[in-house]
Amino acid sequence: MAVEFFDKALKAALPVHCIAAGKLETAGLSPSELAWATANGFAGEAGRTLLLPGADGGVGGALFGIGADGPVLGIGALAKALPDGEWRFSSRHADPNLAALGLLFGSYTFTRYGRKPGRALRFALPEGVDPAFVKRIAGGVFLARDLINTPANDMGPQALENVVRALAKVHKAEISVIAGDELLRANFPMIHAVGRASVEAPRLIDMQWGPADAPKLTLVGKGVCFDTGGLDIKPASGMLLMKKDMGGAANVLGLASMVMAVGLKVRLRVLIPAVENSISANAFRPGDVLTSRKGISVEIGNTDAEGRLVLADALALADEEQPQMLVDMATLTGAARVALGPDLPPFYTDDDALADELGEASAAVEDPLWRMPLWQPYTAKLSSRIADVNNVTADGFAGSITAALFLKCFVEKTTCWAHFDIYGWNPTERPHAPVGGEAQGIRALERVISRRFG
Incomplete structure (x- = not known):
């Protein structure tokens, strides 16, 4: 599995904000994050990922569009879109088990014949997830x-x-x-x-x-x-x-x-x-x-x-x-x-x-x-x-x-x-x-x- 879960969110873990279509203004973003999203035309479209700039010039987090009542498994797109590193969701999902499964399913790569695995992401377990069930x-x-x-x-x-x-x-x-x-x-x-x-x-x-x-x-x-x-x-x-x-x-x-x-x-x-x-x-x-x-x-x-x-x-x-x-x-x-x-x-x-x-x-x-x-x-x-x-x-x-x-x-x-x-x-x-x-x-x-x- 290219996505690995850890139990508690580390301070260094970068946030992923899941944004519903048309809900950008009420998503609790900082003024600078909101301005960045607006400048890049991000409106919570299903499956779209927008990286947020950090204070040090690196990546400071990410916005992910979930559309209007889109499938939770669509979160699997993050497994391919995010750069390597440690991440966490900024808010709880309605179905945390399905969100975790979406990440794992999206990270799958068949490697038996030499193909390299995908990105090496570490994610804090979504709040409320059952690790044994997901595994x-x-x-x-x-x-x-x-x-x-x-x-x-x-x-x-x-x-x-x-x-x-x-x-x-x-x-x-x-x-x-x-x-x-x-x-x-x-x-x-x-x-x-x-x-x-x-x-x-x-x-x-x-x-x-x-x-x-x-x-x-x-x-x-x-x-x-x-x-x-x-x-x-x-x-x-x-x-x-x-x-x-x-x-x-x-x-x-x-x-x-x-x-x-x-x-x-x-x-x-x-x-x-x-x-x-x-x-x-x-x-x-x-x-x-x-x-x-x-x-x-x-x-x-x-x-x-x-x-x-x-x-x-x-x-x-x-x-x-x-x-x-x-x-x-x-x-x-x-x-x-x-x-x-x-x-x-x-x-x-x-x-x-x-x-x-x-x-x-x-x-x-x-x-x-x-x-x-x-x-x-x-x-x-x-x-x-x-x-x-x-x-x-x-x-x-x-x-x-x-x-x-x-x-x-x-x-x-x-x-x-x-x-x-x-x-x-x-x-x-x-x-x-x-x-x-x-x-x-x-x-x-x-x-x-x-x-x-x-």
Whole structure:
């Protein structure tokens, strides 16, 4: 982290004055500071930083525009705009935890391959902040970002398994892995089919943590470490970001780390079908019929709709023990991006209470989510002439909805289930997020889970 917090504001720490749009005159600035701001045309515009001159000719502080009711995470812009040194906020924020997270998120840099970190800022902890909360939330977000940013040559199924093993060791969780042809003997035929063409064996990673008699919380994450599209191969442009196709797995691992770090009284289970959708002589084909773990036969209309296949087997396993809450996350469809863009992931659930809680949490922690309908009449679009269901529709309409309906076929016993069709990537830089891998939905989920099981 390029931003480091210290407990108490040092006398030498420079002040940052957060100014709302149109509130410059009432912000409590000194006459000289007010004159400087006016001379530079500063009016509290969201995201703008203006350095204040000091008496010795150096920097004496900074003004930061928060606009009119702008997002608190926008404070992340300071991580890039301020010069190195020690800083403090001149006033308390309405949500100090979110302000601290904004600074941390904005300071993130992926440095595995030699890139230098950003500015070395030291900030006094905002008044009222919970340091332990901020640390574990930022840790989960950064874990997800790091995993997605890592290219497939260093983040294949085996490497992803190693990450889960390391996380399990930190939190004293149990882990088991079913790999290669063992998947067939253990009845996970669709995970095997999707991943068998890769030089790295497909696998189902199963991590469990917490008391066996505690309420069951199960997280399922799509772990397609690279997706060529299979025999229905993607164009080069479509493959360029496919290192992020394990973004669902990355996000559930980030969420799991948050849950375990705070010690929630749950029986946490994390299921990750980890595969590469590669091309070889033994790759599964368009027109093949696969029999799933649940016994539902699936005709393959397109090998590039592989994520729902591996999720289906994992969801069927999760559903067998009927957890109190079941969540799956996946970079599943381009249709979701067409509908809502890259920054607003849709989620699907039949549980209205859960949907309401997610909506409230999404707004409270500035983690955008939008509920989409499980529109049952569209299930007919997944019909097959020779199997129980097809993995794609013939007309291409409502692709994110029909993908969710496909997954719903494999969740029968669990009443509290939600599917998140995330993008897992920032295509443009934002104040709290550089271009690259992103955690989406997990901070809102953490809030809901903590309130339900805390």
